[in-house]
Amino acid sequence: MAAATQPSQSSNPLVRLLNLNTSNEKGGRALPLWRQLLLQLLCLVILAEVMFPIMYVVTLAFSSQTTRPSTLQLIPTEFSLVAFQQVLERPTANPVTFIELLRNSTVLSFGVGAVSLLIAVSAAYAFSRFKFAGRQFLMILVFVPLLMPGVGLATPLYLLMNSVRIFDCGDAGLGFLQCAAGSGKLLFNLRDSLLGVGIAMTAGALPFAVWNLKGYLDTIPKELEEAAKIDGADANRVFFQIVLPLAMPQLAVTFFLGFMGHWQEFAMAWLFLSKPQDYTLSMTLYNMTGQYAQNIPWNRFSAMAIIVALPVAVIYMALQRQIVGGLTSGGVKE
Amino acid sequence: MATLSVARAKKAQSAANQNNLAYLYLVPAFAVMAVITFYPLIYQVIISFTNFETKHLLRGLASPDLQWIGLDNYVKIITGGLPVQNFEFFRVLVYNLWWAITNVLVHVPAGVLIAVLLNTQGLWGKGIYRALYILPVVVPPLVVATVWRNIFDEQYGAMNQFLTSVAAFLGSTDPVRIRWLAEFDPPIPFLLPGVPLPLAYYAMMIANFWLGWPFMTLVATGALQSIPKDLYEAASIDGASGAQQFFNITVPMLRPAMIPAAVYGFTLSFNLFNFVYFMTGGGPARSTEILVTFAYDLVRNLRLFGAAAAFAVIVFFVSTTIFLITNRITRATESYTEA
Numbered sequence: 001m002a003a004a005t006q007p008s009q010s011s012n013p014l015v016r017l018l019n020l021n022t023s024n025e026k027g028g029r030a031l032p033l034w035r036q037l038l039l040q041l042l043c044l045v046i047l048a049e050v051m052f053p054i055m056y057v058v059t060l061a062f063s064s065q066t067t068r069p070s071t072l073q074l075i076p077t078e079f080s081l082v083a084f085q086q087v088l089e090r091p092t093a094n095p096v097t098f099i100e101l102l103r104n105s106t107v108l109s110f111g112v113g114a115v116s117l118l119i120a121v122s123a124a125y126a127f128s129r130f131k132f133a134g135r136q137f138l139m140i141l142v143f144v145p146l147l148m149p150g151v152g153l154a155t156p157l158y159l160l161m162n163s164v165r166i167f168d169c170g171d172a173g174l175g176f177l178q179c180a181a182g183s184g185k186l187l188f189n190l191r192d193s194l195l196g197v198g199i200a201m202t203a204g205a206l207p208f209a210v211w212n213l214k215g216y217l218d219t220i221p222k223e224l225e226e227a228a229k230i231d232g233a234d235a236n237r238v239f240f241q242i243v244l245p246l247a248m249p250q251l252a253v254t255f256f257l258g259f260m261g262h263w264q265e266f267a268m269a270w271l272f273l274s275k276p277q278d279y280t281l282s283m284t285l286y287n288m289t290g291q292y293a294q295n296i297p298w299n300r301f302s303a304m305a306i307i308v309a310l311p312v313a314v315i316y317m318a319l320q321r322q323i324v325g326g327l328t329s330g331g332v333k334e
Numbered sequence: 335m336a337t338l339s340v341a342r343a344k345k346a347q348s349a350a351n352q353n354n355l356a357y358l359y360l361v362p363a364f365a366v367m368a369v370i371t372f373y374p375l376i377y378q379v380i381i382s383f384t385n386f387e388t389k390h391l392l393r394g395l396a397s398p399d400l401q402w403i404g405l406d407n408y409v410k411i412i413t414g415g416l417p418v419q420n421f422e423f424f425r426v427l428v429y430n431l432w433w434a435i436t437n438v439l440v441h442v443p444a445g446v447l448i449a450v451l452l453n454t455q456g457l458w459g460k461g462i463y464r465a466l467y468i469l470p471v472v473v474p475p476l477v478v479a480t481v482w483r484n485i486f487d488e489q490y491g492a493m494n495q496f497l498t499s500v501a502a503f504l505g506s507t508d509p510v511r512i513r514w515l516a517e518f519d520p521p522i523p524f525l526l527p528g529v530p531l532p533l534a535y536y537a538m539m540i541a542n543f544w545l546g547w548p549f550m551t552l553v554a555t556g557a558l559q560s561i562p563k564d565l566y567e568a569a570s571i572d573g574a575s576g577a578q579q580f581f582n583i584t585v586p587m588l589r590p591a592m593i594p595a596a597v598y599g600f601t602l603s604f605n606l607f608n609f610v611y612f613m614t615g616g617g618p619a620r621s622t623e624i625l626v627t628f629a630y631d632l633v634r635n636l637r638l639f640g641a642a643a644a645f646a647v648i649v650f651f652v653s654t655t656i657f658l659i660t661n662r663i664t665r666a667t668e669s670y671t672e673a
Contacts, residue, residue, distance in 0.1 A: 031456035039454060043463050046448060050467055053481050053544065056492050072495035123363035130356035138360065145371050147654045149605040151626045152646040155633045156374035159381065163394050203370040210363055235355050264476040266608055271634050282476055286612060289480045298484065309477040316472045 060302035068298050083303035091284055091304065094276035104194055105281040108269070109262035111198050113255045116205040117213075121251065124213035125239055129225075139214075145207045151267050157200045158271060164190035192274050200268045205258060216250045217243065256319060260312050281308050382407055382644035388637045407644035416641055420620040421628065427652070429529050430624040434604040437542055442596050444543070445550020446588060450580070452551070453558045464555075470548045479612035482541035486514035486613075493537075518618045532621045534614045541613065542603070550595060557591035558584070593667040597660040604656065625649050 031039070055074040063073075064080035088098045126132075127139055145153070167175040167184035175184055190196040224246070225238050233241070266282045273279060285308050287293060288301045380395070383402055390397040410416050412423050448467070452460060470478070485492040488511060497510040514537040520530045561583065569579050607626045610616065616623035616631065623631075629649055632642035 031454065036456070036458065039451060039457055040459075042451060043457075043459070046451075047463065047466060049544065050469060050548075052492075053478070053485060054469060054473075056485065057481050068490035069492075069495070070490070072492050072499060119362050119366055122359040126356045126359035130352055130359070132353045132356040135356075138364070141372075142367070145367075145375065147657055148375070148646070148650050149607070149626045149629075149653060151607055151630045152649055152653075153371075153374055153378070154630065155639055155642040155646055156378040156381065157370075158633060159386070159391070159394065159639060160374055160377060162391060199370055202366075203374065206363065206367055207371060235352070239359075260474070264474045264608060266476060266611075267630055271630070285476065285480055289483050289612070298490070301480075301484065305477045305481055309473050312474050313472045 057302045057305055060299050061306050063299045065299060066297040083297070083299035084307070087300050087303045087307065092276075092279075092287060094279065096276045096279055100277055101279060101281050101284055104278060105263060108194060108198055108201065108265065108280060109259050112201045112205050112262045112265075113258035115198075116202050116209045116258065117251060117255050120206055120209035120213055121244070121247070122239070123210050124217055125243060127210070127214045128217035129222075129243075142207045142210050145204065146211060148204075150204050153200070153203055154267065154271055157203060157268070158191060161196045161199065161272070162189065162191040164196075191272050192278075194273075194278055197265075197269050197272050197278075200272065201262060201265055205262070209254065209258070212254055213247070213250070216254075217247060220246055256315065260316070263312055378643045378646055381640055382647050384640045386640035386643070388639075390639075403640075407641045408648065411641065411645055411648060416638070418632075418636060418638075421623075423648075425529050426620070426623050426625060426628060428526070429531075429622070430604060432526055432529065432531075433535070433538075433622075433624060434600050436539065437546060437603040438596050438599045440539070440543055441546035441550050441599055442592055444547040445552075446554045446592065448547065449551045449554035449558055450584065452555065467548050467551060470545050471552065475545060475606075476608045476612060478541065478545050479609045482537075482544070483515070483613050485541075486537045488513050488516065515614055516618055518621065530621050532618060534618060534622045538610070538613055538622060542606070542609065545609070546599065546603075550592070550599065553591055553595040554588060557588050561587045590667050594664050597664050601656070601660065605653070625652065 052074065056072075059073050059076045060069065061083055062076045062079050062081070064078060064082045091098045091101060123142075127135065127142075165176075165186060166188040168187050169175040169184035174187070190199075220243070224242050228238050228242055264282055265280070266286065269280050269283055270286065273283070281304075285301075285304055288296045288304055293301075383404060384395075385401050385403050385406075390400050414422050451457075452463060452467075484490075488494065491514070493514065494510045494512055497512070501508070501510055512533065515534045517533045518530070520532055521536070522531065525531055565583050565587075566579055569583060574582065604624070605626050606624070607630065610622065610624055610627050611630065614622045616627045620628070626649065629642065629645050632638050632645055636642075
């Protein structure tokens with residue numbers, strides 16, 4: 001959380017690497033055969049290290065054995081979808097369907113990503129383009145929460161949202177916070193709801209989005225905006241018709257990077273939620289390992305691990321080009 | 335004269351307009367952050383001075399028996415006076431720093447060496463290797479941690495099974511049963527004085543190595559491409575060997591890119607909540623606990639809300655100190671690039 005430029009830092013090298021594959025790497029002196037073979041051996045050893053846990057999980061997931069593995073198997077000997085089927089039909093012992101888990105995770109990750117982006121973009125624009133009294137102070141104010149690790153805000157958010165309750169007070173109707181006449185039936189507690197978790201996640205995501213987008217907007221050349229201003233466009237038109245469209249690729253990238261992070265969010269959800277129908281996929285995965293999961297077959301755990309990992313991995317691969325484009329294309333070629 | 339003052343007035347007018355517009359653009363974000371970010375931060379400081387516990391949940395700060403205990407929570411955390419077993423603040427802090435530093439010290443050299451290997455001219459299958467070596471970056475760390483936790487399972491885990499087959503190859507028939515995540519006795523007792531490093535630490539180093547080096551390879555590969563080829567040509571004409579070229583050209587040219595990456599890796603490892611929580615949960619006996627996992631345990635399981643708030647404030651100051659130091663390091667390397 002502390003380094004404000006994390007996403008752009010982590011995706012830039014990827015971009016470079018992807019561009020690399022197509023660059024002119026041919027030519028130059030040929031490698032002597034003995035060195036070639038030696039280096040190939042080294043590469044294959046590294047490849048074995050990389051593929052070891054991946055093949056392990058894939059093999060387990062496609063196995064129909066419900067007993068735990070007694071010997072090491074890294075290459076699938078059967079292609080059974082039983083584990084996937086069981087996970088999709090009945091993911092845990094809790095009364096919650098897979099669709100509900102998927103919906104909760106999706107709503108949280110997309111919701112937090114989209115909301116923080118929408119709210120942050122205009123503030124990022126103000127910081128990037130306007131000079132005003134107190135600018136320095138307000139920017140430091142936005143940076144302060146970034147110094148706090150994500151878990152650091154858990155306590156106050158838990159306590160504050162726990163106090164937002166709606167009661168059914170019988171004849172008196174609905175009571176907010178508490179019933180006038182003693183105790184009523186608790187209908188809603190913000191803390192114990194997906195909305196509450198979403199708010200808690202946004203608390204950390206929003207300052208990050210402001211800081212991150214400001215950094216990007218700084219890199220967009222000002223020529224287009226100045227030209228539009230000379231043509232008589234006011235600041236609002238410049239923002240909505242020039243800056244926003246130009247920033248769209250980066251907005252998409254920021255949203256996606258946010259989605260990747262929030263899809264895995266665990267700490268707040270695990271702290272806040274108590275009703276099984278609110279559980280997320282990452283909570284379910286946590287429940288499938290460790291000392292309290294002795295009766296969960298490992299083929300089912302592996303199937304679940306693949307299901308949780310797949311959206312992130314697939315979107316990463318599918319959007320590679322857009323991410324690359326978003327990072328490399330600019331409005332004005334200099 | 336008159337026109338000049340009119341122009342000046344106009345300019346001042348437009349500056350004021352711009353000022354107002356800027357504040358208008360800031361309103362949505364700051365209104366929301368005021369409620370969900372800044373107010374909780376302040377509230378955190380307030381409850382860190384109280385003995386807030388589960389019984390105060392219903393009425394919050396209005397509870398009649400809620401006491402203001404000043405800096406008591408802070409003192410208890412530092413001196414080990416919390417009603418929590420196996421917790422010493424400075425041991426956890428030192429372990430946390432050690433954990434982050436050793437990770438970076440392993441990931442960066444490995445990442446650079448593999449990037450250099452993949453950059454060898456004429457190497458077959460470069461594209462395939464590069465594509466597959468990326469996989470650990472793409473898999474969510476949360477999934478990585480759960481999978482590795484099972485790999486290190488004492489009875490059914492892949493690691494012990496792998497070691498068993500290696501042992502069988504060497505002529506031993508006994509199955510290997512290493513208690514990777516449960517054994518408390520440190521295998522190398524004097525590695526870090528005063529802080530026990532159990533097997534779980536090494537297991538986590540192995541798992542996090544899998545996760546960590548590919549990112550460093552990504553960064554190093556990008557930086558390698560920007561090193562002008564004529565530098566190497568000139569060096570080899572002058573008779574420099576491969577090793578000399580590596581240490582006199584590659585390493586200095588990579589440094590500006592690798593130091594920010596190492597700093598990023600350090601910050602990431604220092605606060606690696608999901609990974610540690612999913613792999614060991616801080617155990618055995620809190621020996622692999624880092625600051626963020628303990629902060630979480632205080633509120634999630636121990637429910638000592640006042641102490642948890644105080645602990646989060648301390649974590650904030652630790653993080654800020656680390657940020658100020660690492661920021662200085664990154665800045666220093668920036669000026670190095672310009673020089």
